[in-house]
Amino acid sequence: MSFPFSTLMVQGTTSDAGKSTIVAALCRLLRRQGIRVVPFKPQNMALNSAVTEDGGEIGRAQALQAIAAGLAPHTDMNPVLLKPSSDIGAQVIIHGQVRAEMDARDYHQYKTIAMQAVLESHQRLCQQYDSVIVEGAGSPAEINLRDRDIANMGFAEAVDCPVILVADIDRGGVFAHLVGTLSCLSPSERHRIIGFVINRFRGDISLLEPGLEWLEQQTGKPVLAVLPYLHGLFLDAEDAVQAVQANAGAFRVVVPSLPRMSNHTDFDALRAHPEVDLRFVRQGEPIPPADLIILPGSKNTRADLAWLEQQGWPQQIARHLRYGGKVIGICGGFQMLGQQVHDPRGVEGMPGSSAALGLLEMETEMTSHKRLQQVQGICAFDAQQAGVTGYEIHMGESHGAALSQPAFFIDRRAEGALSADGQVLGTYLHGLFDTPSASSALLRWAGLASDHAVDTQALREASLDRLADAAQPLLDALCVLRHDSVDVST
Template structure:
């Protein structure tokens, strides 16, 4: 077979990424060579491919669902919002510009060409390409320069399915309204609906699904139940509600629970670094924005950020600096990752990201940071606690270590550790060794589970998404759309207006 499909959504966080990943896993299990694609992604949660390209983590997750290696063509345009209302444009895995919204708008025709080239390339190498939209296809103020939703669909002649989140309410109105706002040309490509995050009695929903089909001429291709505990790589801060207050399903192996507080920076990036900690039995992970929320933590984590200097200023305004310094003085564990690591040093020299010049760091590690214009993208491999560790790096700030003990290309002084490596905690042996040391320093009788595998847990979650599509979607209809494109529909006409008949056509 060969073909493509675009998964759009009535809103952000409707479930486009999850449905796209589910379709990819379902097809991969059928022996189909399938690839994900998102023309334009706005996210601070990114990943480095094997050949050193930066793409959205959601597309890397979808590639894993498809059982293929992620690559730059799967997410040709990535926007990374900064602290000044501007965004960094990453094109085919490399940062090329910093732009405002209006500046970026002028670049879109060229970016659409590049996106279509990447989509054509993927379609030449894979049997199926499952595309994901961005935001909503009914953002009519942006339609004339759209490159991710109906602009892409019309240019590439893709059938479109639209996902709606029934859990937030108003799903029928959102679906009907989405179609009503589209042009006739765009409407012709919309082939059906997915109702997502459903919980309740399906018998009560059935009449609404039939009325939606009658009103729009498009069937509901699946009612997907709410799934808990997926913890998949999120795109933006809207998804943080699914990673807040995470605790393991199983209880602790030892006598104690280990408490981890993660500072929730305004420009938080790569927050999925903490997922592996959160799935450990007996580890409770919470986001923190106030000093008192750090008080009972056995480990405080300063995660990555797109705006190190601005978020350091925010940290100080929130009164977190004295707490962190008191923890260090008392030998209580602190871990900094990437931007969080940069904050822990003595001095930050930044004429690139914030253009703030010389900024005093927290002074907890003997390091200096110099921001360079070229972004560092790497897939390092090393060792810590006698365990092999693989990670990835995405940063402009280059850290010079002037003392302390080595720690994953970073350093450690007492209970304070810092590294530029994302993804290190996904290495099971390293994670368990770190937790054992944190528990010892915190005086906790906590013992990491000896058999926890983060890779296996992620695979199980992706299989659950494949099951979601296989068990709750009209897979025969999906096959037909992928192979044959959108079927011919009656023009969409709002209620009360005369509808076309066979003789009218």
């Protein structure tokens, strides 16, 4: 089977329409055919990121798509990453490295420069691979974002590639989404859409067929595939915290859902553990009793500390510890465990200092340099010295007596901290629960004696294969597609 597109773009009528998973599915399917395929997203906005083999930072979805394609994640797969630090500002990352902190208006002016980075990365990928499968961002029908667009049709027009448009039928209004999106596009943009994909369908397909016929008649565009709703997939989510099915009577882990929480995929292995009841507590919700409280990563540590105070978490954590509970802080959550967090240069917001939770004898100062590194080592707190792998992705350096009793040894250096009473553990390592040995050691330390180990890599691979199998009709349609309005040799 040959694939007629050297570059193909997947755009959606809305955010979370299924663009990321469809790109992953196509990457896995083309890899099966022996085609050298690579994922690409010109611009991503996400707080959930991954560290690449070339020492940079990209969106988590592109790292997942790279796995689907059998590749190590690389910064060219996502040349522009925006990490929101407030409602109007974001950290701008170009080719994996922090370039600046900008508000929305400044970034709009900067897009012309960002587009050059996008085109450079795309060109390099085209030279190395047979096919580039591109993921758009949000919707191409956002009229206010069309000027200097680099994420959707602005990119497609710049490289002259065909586009497929995806809509999520589970949201409702799927035909209005598709027809309405087309009506918001320019003639040249409508011209390059080669067909539609309806995603997350469940039910009797015969009941949908009259609507499909109407859609094709109204638009002159084919429906390339109707893809099913797949339950139970274990795939890295971009930003939205996935709903968790509680396991009655299980070991309870509670996580505050911070406004600027980052890298929530740290908890995917716990979500999949049959003996763990993982619960995210949102604003205004009561804080339930727990065996283990985990403070997650944060893109704005001081602001999220203030949020914890407003929600009453310090008092609940203190009570939890008095009754013998355990606490883990990861990255920004680790910084919160100390006595003070200083940001004299305003790296994450307004310059200043904030009192932290005071559970570890240390202080943190925010720095402009971001540490990005994949690591491996051993658990210092575990008698069996269980192995751990993970990644560091943080701005800020911590100092203090608490660090003299580390939680891990990474490449022979001390990392993290363990309190003198053994109840509080802090670390800069993300992904520490993804290693079965480390996950079991951490849960044993927290009070769960279990022989069960969750192999996140195996679960992820199985889910990618399920996703690809379901998307086979889309690949078949694309491989036979010949559309008069599109040069499929693009």
